[in-house]
Amino acid sequence: MRGSRRAAATLAAGATLLALAWGLRPHAAPPLYDGGPIIAEHYRYLHPSPGFTATKPPSTFDMTLKLEGGQSPGMAETTDENPAQAQLLAAQNTFTVPAGTTAVRVTITPVDPPAVAPPDGELDGNVYRFSITAVPGGAALAFRSGQQVTVVLRGPAGVAGAALELWDGTKWTKLDSSPLGNTAPDSYAANVGAIGDIALVAPPQAASSGGGGGSAGVIVAAVIVAVVMIGAASVLVLRLRRR
Secondary structure, three states, rough: OOHHHHHHHHHHHHHHHHHHHHHHHHOOOOOOOOOOOOOOOOOOOOOOOOOOOOOOOOOOOEEEEEEEEEEEEEEEEEEEOOOOOOOEOOOOOOOOOOOOOEEEEEEEEEOOOOOOOOOEEEEEEEEEEEEEEEEOOEEOOOEEOOOOOOEEEEOOOOOOOEEEEEEEEOOOEOOOOOOHHHHOOOOEEEOOOOEEEEEEEEEEOOOOOOOOOOOHHHHHHHHHHHHHHHHHHHHHHHHHHHH
16 A cells, blocks of 8 residues: 555656646647546535535545654655645655654644634535654754745635635634646645644635636746656655565
């Protein structure tokens, strides 16, 4: 199962780079692909609304990764939906590793929303708790100076103008987010220097528009994701070959 997850993450990195190449080159017509369109499954809610028939609960990611050269490993971790509802991307040596650490545990878990609602909108889907801790010990890893990770969240279909926001236990903070547009409809990415409980927040009474974004948004988002994924994907390929 772990090997298949790594393979899927590596393929996702390749798809991101393909999207980046398409977004940056001049074009006057949509690209052609060998095969039919990818059909996204319905959004999986942790707490479905009354009358909503849930087919599956949202998935949780939980994996322990060995250090790489004594440093925190490269990461390209995703939940199991198709496409993933939550992703965490990080380059090697993003975090400070406490003495005695041999591995890191990465978890992405859908959690109950806090009692305090976002002041600037409505939650668009689940709240996800991102955690990276030391093994052994369980201490939360601190970011190295100037380092960030990329968080990608997918929301329910047809909600426009959403943005990622971080709940720190007392308040919501809006993050600088970019829609992935047609590359990954209803998905948004943000570079963050802190992790915790993160959710998509949509403007009040957001109009249904397919959750897209302009071509500039596609390019910016692809760059955000691809820069981190280049390093992470190469690490994952090496891991797979060692198996």
